[in-house]
Each structure stands twice: as structure tokens, then as C-alpha cells.
Amino acid sequence: MSAYSTALRDKLFSLLPAYLQELDGPDRRNPGDPPGPLQALLSIIEGQADALDADILQLYNDAFVETCEPWVIPYIGDLVGTTPLFDESRVRGGDSAGELFGNLNGPSFRPQIGLGNRADVAKTIYYRRRKGTVPMLEEMARDVTGWPAHAVEFFQRLQWTQRIKNHIRPQAIQCPDLRSLARLDRLDGAFDETCRTIDVRPIGEIEGWYGIRKIGFFLWRLIAQKFEAVDACRQGAAGDFRWRFSPLGQDAPLFSARRREDEETGLSQRRHVPQALSRPDFHEDMRRALLQPVIPDFSEYYGLFDPFAGMVLAEDRAMMIFINGAPVPISRIRCRNLEAWGQPAGNQVAIDVMTGRIALGPIAAAAAAAGGVRVWFHHGFPGNLGGGAYRRRPWLIKPPAGALILHVDGSGDPGTFSTIAAALAQWVATGRPDCIVRVHDNRTYSDAIAIEPADGRFIAIEAADGSRPHLRLPGPLAITGDHDTATVTLGGLLIEGRVTINGSLGRLRLIHTTLVPGQSIAAPDPVLPPGPPPPVQASVTAAATRADGSPANTELRLEAAFSIMGRLRLPEHSELIALLDCAVDGLGGIAIAGVPANSSGPSCRIERSTIRGAVQVREIDLATDSIFDGRITVLRQQIGCLRFSYVMPGSTTPRRYRCQPDLAFKRASEIAGPMTPAESAVLRQETEMRVRPEYTSEAFGQPAWLQLHRKVATEIATGSEDGADMGVWCHLKQPQRLANLKLRLDEYLPFGLEAGFIRVT
The missing domain is CATH 2.160.20 (Pectate Lyase C-like)
Incomplete structure (x- = not known):
């Protein structure tokens, strides 16, 4: 609706007196008849009036960060004195997809990474009102990186002799509780409750944590992908009691779902972050549920994902099992170590959360033989790739x-x-x-x-x-x-x-x-004798x-x-x-x-991809931001180029631009100065050994598949054109997320504290 008229069409013409409207079109009987000359003229003017009206309305909306145009956000940020962060508007990519896949919905194929300056600018005053508090720092770390985060003041985990008269710290346990498997399982992690002696080394990812001035930000990079109503994979013939959550039949840990925190002013807990479940945690969860006077329909990790008659629905549970179309209640669930496959008794269902295995009792196995096993669960993965329950x-x-x-x-x-x-x-x-x-x-x-x-x-x-x-x-x-x-x-x-x-x-x-x-x-199948591997x-x-x-x-x-x-x-x-x-x-x-x-x-065109194995092609038209973890052999080397990529030494390729390890060797040679051929060969060998891709996991089906290792060379971790990591996970922009956090901590971290970033996954 326009500001100058409430009519849906012919807004200017409808403002004229009725006798002028009749004089303009005396022969018009129906709304679909051709307009008169005045009505036609006013319709042209009306188009420009609507554009001016929309522009005035947008100028009003531009006064608020929630409704302003994207180009206005930096100006509002400048008013409140904040520095723009790296966000989705700076992400490159999508142009090639638009060229190749012209008949898709679109309109934008730019990867979404969950980072935005709009929310950051809008929360600037909110952050400053709580400036320096640990819950605020944790929330800010979560907002500017897009990853679940947990902040820890490491001075709270230091051992010291306590004064009995005041300031007693009963939570500062010097010796771990050896009777609690759950507490022991959390040692050296984000939620470790035991205390240590002081560590004078600078804070890093794996050392130097415990000190008076040190605060750590634990970050979970893996996401928990939710899969609903999936057919579980049976091991062996029909009627076998051995099943797996994964439909592909591999062992893989189950993940907990990411949840919203119970209150914004508190710190995140273990149940709020997506991570691989442990047997001690799941066992404790089942024990608490089974000790209730009335056994509930759900626990912290087990429960329905969708409504079902006669049962209470719980949000953000980690897993659920249906056998022959009926849900398995908590009273029949048992936590077990199934690495050696043991069958439970009766109608019980045993779950090994660290391998994703399911063992059915004889009665449950008979029901599964009749109607199958359907599962709801979460699987860890670095990002949205290869299909899944994500928006596409x-x-x-x-x-x-x-x-x-x-x-x-x-x-x-x-x-x-x-x-x-x-x-x-x-x-x-x-x-x-x-x-x-x-x-x-x-x-x-x-x-x-x-x-x-x-x-x-x-x-x-x-x-x-x-x-x-x-x-x-x-x-x-x-x-x-x-x-x-x-x-x-x-x-x-x-x-x-x-x-x-x-x-x-x-x-x-x-x-x-x-x-x-x-x-x-x-x-x-461990029961069958191993045979030769198939081709x-x-x-x-x-x-x-x-x-x-x-x-x-x-x-x-x-x-x-x-x-x-x-x-x-x-x-x-x-x-x-x-x-x-x-x-x-x-x-x-x-x-x-x-x-x-x-x-x-x-011919090949490869962008932001990881190729594990040799490549033999006619030509490479373009390769950018990629990892070639194998030797490349290109016939037509006079055509195309490779840029911002890792190319295995010994490859024959077209011209290269800022590729590794060539670029690292060039810079090392400039620093070393004049060298003999033998010294140059040694330097090249050392550089090639240092600058090469290393992965957290190389086995497909595991949570951190092809995720670059935390200790990978910086030249690869930040070697793409925009400073992101090379390879298939380039679109996640992980270095930029950490840079966002460092930039914000310069403003919000209390004076004298030293921050460390610990990537848990």
C-alpha cells in the first residue's frame, strides 16, 4: 500500500473526482476496457511515484540495522564504533555454479557460512553493557565464529592451599574422582573439573592452559547432521541381532545435537555442544532415567524426534530407535561396549555410542526380522557436503x-x-x-x-x-x-x-x-573368515x-x-x-x-576441491583453491593455469600462480640468500616435507573426513585466494572465523588477560 493512496491499482487516477474519471472514459463499462488518455498518462507517472515512495520507505528502514540495506550496515557500525567483520557478503564463489547449473532454483549459489555483520552490529551495545564478563565473551565467540563455544577462566582450575575462614572453593578438586567414569572421561577437555598446577608456557591449543591470566575459548567446528527415519544396516543374514546406525554399515560415533543454552547469562554445558557421545556420559544418562520413580519417555540423549501417539516429544535428542514400526522405550535401552558384539537378554536393546552399533536381544531381534530397524541419530561432519538434512x-x-x-x-x-x-x-x-x-x-x-x-x-x-x-x-x-x-x-x-x-x-x-x-x-563380518579385498x-x-x-x-x-x-x-x-x-x-x-x-x-575445471590420488588429464583449464594430493600429469601444458592450490611435487602442469609448496620454497630461498645447488636441494626437500596436506581423518564415513589437521602448514591452512584453507572445506572460511574472534577480543577482552583458541573438533 502506498503512502498517497489505498487503492490497489490506478492509485493516482482514483484520487481524481468521479466526474473527471467519467469524462476521461465515457465509453468504459468494465475494468478491463482500455484506459482513457488521462488514465494512461497518470499510470506512467504512477510508476515513478511508486518508485519514489518505495525509496522514501527504504530510507526510513535504513535508519534501523534490522531492516536496512546491506550497504548501510558498515555506516551504522561506524556510528557505534565497531569494525566490520568477515561475513557472507565477502564470500566468493557461486558464479561458476550459476554458469553450469542454469536451471536450478537459485538465485544465489554462494555458500552460507552463518556469519553476518548485521547481527554483530545490532548486538554491539548489548555486548558493551556486559563487557568483560565470561558469559558475554563466550556468547560473542559463538556469534562471530558461527561455532559452538565454551569459555574457561583457567585460574579457576588452579590448585592452591585454601583458606578455611573464607573463600572456600569446594569445586577446586586437586585429585580426580577415580570412581566417576564421566569425570575421568572429561579430563583435558573443555568441561574438565579437576585442577592443575600453574603452566608458565604461552597458552596454545594443547599446552600452556593453566595460569592466572589465561582464558580459553573451546570451539567445536564439526556440525551434528540430523538424520531421521533412516533404515539401520544389519550385519549378517536376516534375523541377526547386530545392527548399525549408519546405513552404510561402518563404525562411526554418534553425536549429540546442538542445543540452545538454557539462559543467556550462563555458560554453555556439555549438553549444548555437538560432539561425539562417550560411553560414560550415555551410561550415566540411562542410569538417571532408569532410577526415576516413573521412567520418562526421554532422557538427555535419547528420545523422540517427531510426535508419536502416547509418548512425550523432546526436542534436540541425540538418537531414537524404532523396531517393526514401534518406538523402543528407555526402559529397554542399555549402554554397552559392543566392540566384541555381545547380545543382550530378552527384549533389551544395547547401544554403543562410540561405534554406532546396536545389539538386539532375542525377542527384539525377532521383531526386527519382521519389520526392520529404523533409527534417528546425529552424525558429525565438517560441513554441508554430499547431501543431508540441510537446506539446499x-x-x-x-x-x-x-x-x-x-x-x-x-x-x-x-x-x-x-x-x-x-x-x-x-x-x-x-x-x-x-x-x-x-x-x-x-x-x-x-x-x-x-x-x-x-x-x-x-x-x-x-x-x-x-x-x-x-x-x-x-x-x-x-x-x-x-x-x-x-x-x-x-x-x-x-x-x-x-x-x-x-x-x-x-x-x-x-x-x-x-x-x-x-x-x-x-x-x-568378524564371524566370517576374511577374504581378499574386492577390486x-x-x-x-x-x-x-x-x-x-x-x-x-x-x-x-x-x-x-x-x-x-x-x-x-x-x-x-x-x-x-x-x-x-x-x-x-x-x-x-x-x-x-x-x-x-x-x-x-x-579437460578439467576444478574449484575449491580436494583430489586424493593421481590426476591424468588432457588439460586443466582452471584449478583454484584446491588440493591435489597426488601427482598431476597434463598433456597440454600450454593451456590453462593452476592458482592458490597445493600441487604435489613432480607434477607436470600448466603455469602456476601462488601454488604450494613452490611459493613456500621461493620465500624460504629469499630469506636464506645465496645457496649452493646442494643446499637448495636440501631446503626444497625440507619445505616439501613441511608444506603438505595433513588431515584429521582420511577414512570416508568418519566425522572429520578430509578436515585439515590443526597442525597443518599455515601455507595450506590459509593458502586460498581469500585466505581460507585450501580444498573442499574452503567454503567454510575457518581462518576468517578465527580472525573475527581475535578482532573482537581486542576490544572486549579485559586488560591483562591472555586468550587461547582450542579447536576441540
Whole structure:
């Protein structure tokens, strides 16, 4: 509604007297009739009046930080005397995604990192009113980094002889309580309650904590991804009592959910931060629940995620188990160490939170054989990658006019399909039009999938926003037929298998999708004798020739964004491999190559990705902010460039710009001055040994997979173009988060205190 009129249309014309309106259009009988000359003139003026009115309204809104335009935020910040932080507006990226994926919802593909100057400026006065207090410093650390945080005044954990008359500190325990497994499990952590002698070393991540002037900020970088109604993975044959929370069947710790603090003026507790659960904590949680006069429906870590008849819903629980469609109450849950697999008694259900294993009693195992086991749980991961229960609406396909949309879930509702294969059969029966097969749940689908697209059409199998279905393929997902102008898209899927292009295809797109490296990471059955390891299959393989011997897939483009995959095998004459924010794990072999594996693959464009394994390609058009943890061999070295990346020594590449370890060796040589060839060789070897990627975990399926280690060389940890870490987690901007915290502590940290940052995960 405009300030000058309440009319919905013809606002200026409606302000005229009625007789003038009649004189302007005496022949107009209906609202849809052509306007008169005066009405047409006023409609043109009205457009400019509306623009002026909106501008005046925005000028009013710009007076408030909550409603102002982004460009106004620094000016308001200057009024209150705050320094702008690194936030999402400075994040680069998204342009390449917009070019490659033109038919997605968008409009912006810039990664969201949870940092914003608007909230920081708005809370400046709020911070200053509580300036110097520990709860305020902890809250500020959480706000400016986007990570859960816990602040500790280390002088509170110092041992000293207490004065009996006053200032008694009963919480300052010099000797740990050896009877409490939970307290012992917290030693040397953020919530350790035991006291130490003074440490005179400067405060760091692993040493120098305990001192009078020292305050530590514990930061949890891993997020707890929530998975709901997931089919648990059974170990062994039907009726076996051994299960795992992970649908992929690997051992992985369960995480607690991140929660809001009970009160803003207090400090965070262990239950507020996302971290791997420990057996002592879970055992204590179950013990407290079972000791209640009336056993509750939920505990600190166990409880319903969604409403269920007859049970009380609890928010932000860590896990829940359903057997044969019925929830397992707390009275039947037991905390156990299941590393050696032991079956509980009767109808009990044992959980090992450190391995993610489930053991069912004989009665529960019989019920599971009839109806399966469905689980709700949290899994730790560095960021939103490869699909999951996170927001990815901009990455969903925008259906064009006339496109067929088929829905898949287990609800049994009319108009839905229970399997992906049934939906694809309907697509074929309809004549293979443009089609989106949208999956709305997190179940495990064991369909055999074969796709033959139509020329000039697209077919997409994508998960709905917030879902991550699991495809356990009995064979490869086969794309057949010679269709050089067709497009196949896989979005938001967890695929335990591989994709083979047996004919010719135009485009294969992987968007927030995981093709499990090596096809499977399921733990072997300890009961069976170990056999020879199966051969490692490529995640994507494209045929090099057609049946008549002519080249196949000459127009093929493999385009992937925020995806995880194993080895890639595309013929050299294919058009392009484009990887944006991806991880390619060669599992000790060649990561990217042609068909056969000893030949070169096609041209590549790689941005903010981690490639583990050798790369053999025709050319690299562009590689930036990436880690090549394997030797690169490029045939056409006169084309393209590599920039702000780690390139393994001995690689043959196009020209490089500010790549490591070359840049580190150049700077070390300038500092060392003139050297003999032998001294230069020694310096180069030392630099190459120091400046190389190191990861917290190299095993896919573990929480900190491909996260750069805390002790990795600074040249890699801050080596990307904008100062972020190289590789697939570049979009998280972790160095910038720490820089934000350091900048704010310069203003808010009390004089004389020394701050340390401890990255817990």
C-alpha cells in the first residue's frame, strides 16, 4: 500500500473526482476496457511515484540495522564504533555454479557460512553493557565464529592451599574422582573439573592452559547432521541381532545435537555442544532415567524426534530407535561396549555410542526380522557436503513448463511411488519427457536402476529439501543409449554403488550427492573368515567407443558441485569434468583418468576441491583453491593455469600462480640468500616435507573426513585466494572465523588477560 493512496491499482487516477474519471472514459463499462488518455498518462507517472515512495520507505528502514540495506550496515557500525567483520557478503564463489547449473532454483549459489555483520552490529551495545564478563565473551565467540563455544577462566582450575575462614572453593578438586567414569572421561577437555598446577608456557591449543591470566575459548567446528527415519544396516543374514546406525554399515560415533543454552547469562554445558557421545556420559544418562520413580519417555540423549501417539516429544535428542514400526522405550535401552558384539537378554536393546552399533536381544531381534530397524541419530561432519538434512533449496531443479514430476516415498499416499524403479517405469510409459523424480524420505532403496534418456531432454533423480535417501544398488546405475544432447542429474542422494555410461550422454550432473568411494565402506563380518579385498571400482565410468567402433561420449560433460565421489574414468575426447567444492578419493590409486585407467582423461575445471590420488588429464583449464594430493600429469601444458592450490611435487602442469609448496620454497630461498645447488636441494626437500596436506581423518564415513589437521602448514591452512584453507572445506572460511574472534577480543577482552583458541573438533 502506498503512502498517497489505498487503492490497489490506478492509485493516482482514483484520487481524481468521479466526474473527471467519467469524462476521461465515457465509453468504459468494465475494468478491463482500455484506459482513457488521462488514465494512461497518470499510470506512467504512477510508476515513478511508486518508485519514489518505495525509496522514501527504504530510507526510513535504513535508519534501523534490522531492516536496512546491506550497504548501510558498515555506516551504522561506524556510528557505534565497531569494525566490520568477515561475513557472507565477502564470500566468493557461486558464479561458476550459476554458469553450469542454469536451471536450478537459485538465485544465489554462494555458500552460507552463518556469519553476518548485521547481527554483530545490532548486538554491539548489548555486548558493551556486559563487557568483560565470561558469559558475554563466550556468547560473542559463538556469534562471530558461527561455532559452538565454551569459555574457561583457567585460574579457576588452579590448585592452591585454601583458606578455611573464607573463600572456600569446594569445586577446586586437586585429585580426580577415580570412581566417576564421566569425570575421568572429561579430563583435558573443555568441561574438565579437576585442577592443575600453574603452566608458565604461552597458552596454545594443547599446552600452556593453566595460569592466572589465561582464558580459553573451546570451539567445536564439526556440525551434528540430523538424520531421521533412516533404515539401520544389519550385519549378517536376516534375523541377526547386530545392527548399525549408519546405513552404510561402518563404525562411526554418534553425536549429540546442538542445543540452545538454557539462559543467556550462563555458560554453555556439555549438553549444548555437538560432539561425539562417550560411553560414560550415555551410561550415566540411562542410569538417571532408569532410577526415576516413573521412567520418562526421554532422557538427555535419547528420545523422540517427531510426535508419536502416547509418548512425550523432546526436542534436540541425540538418537531414537524404532523396531517393526514401534518406538523402543528407555526402559529397554542399555549402554554397552559392543566392540566384541555381545547380545543382550530378552527384549533389551544395547547401544554403543562410540561405534554406532546396536545389539538386539532375542525377542527384539525377532521383531526386527519382521519389520526392520529404523533409527534417528546425529552424525558429525565438517560441513554441508554430499547431501543431508540441510537446506539446499537453491540447488533443487526449477521444473520447466510441462515437466513431469514424480514423487517417491514410503507413505503409500495416492500419486506417490514406493520405489524409484516404479517412478522411472512411469516416466518411460509417459514417453520420456523432461522429468524430476523427487524422493521425500531417508529410506534405503535397493532398486536396480537403468536410465535411457531422450534426446534433448533431461531426467533427474533428486532428494527433496532436507532429505537424503540411500540407494544401495545391486549393480551399477546404468545410463544407456546414444543421446549426446540428453542430461541426467542426481541430486541430494547417498549412492552405495557406481554410475556407468554405456552409450553416449550429453551431461551428467552430481549436485550435493555422494557416490561412496570404492562403492562400499561396510565393516566386514568378524564371524566370517576374511577374504581378499574386492577390486576398487570407479564411481563414474563412461564408455570410450560405441558398438560400431566410433568415439562415444564426445559431448559428455561431468558437472559436480558439493559432491563426494571415488575414482572418475572418462575418455580423453569427452568435453569437460567440472568440480566445484567436491572431494574425489582415489583410495590410493589414480583419482581422475581416462578409459582405460592408464590413459588421460578430458579437460578439467576444478574449484575449491580436494583430489586424493593421481590426476591424468588432457588439460586443466582452471584449478583454484584446491588440493591435489597426488601427482598431476597434463598433456597440454600450454593451456590453462593452476592458482592458490597445493600441487604435489613432480607434477607436470600448466603455469602456476601462488601454488604450494613452490611459493613456500621461493620465500624460504629469499630469506636464506645465496645457496649452493646442494643446499637448495636440501631446503626444497625440507619445505616439501613441511608444506603438505595433513588431515584429521582420511577414512570416508568418519566425522572429520578430509578436515585439515590443526597442525597443518599455515601455507595450506590459509593458502586460498581469500585466505581460507585450501580444498573442499574452503567454503567454510575457518581462518576468517578465527580472525573475527581475535578482532573482537581486542576490544572486549579485559586488560591483562591472555586468550587461547582450542579447536576441540
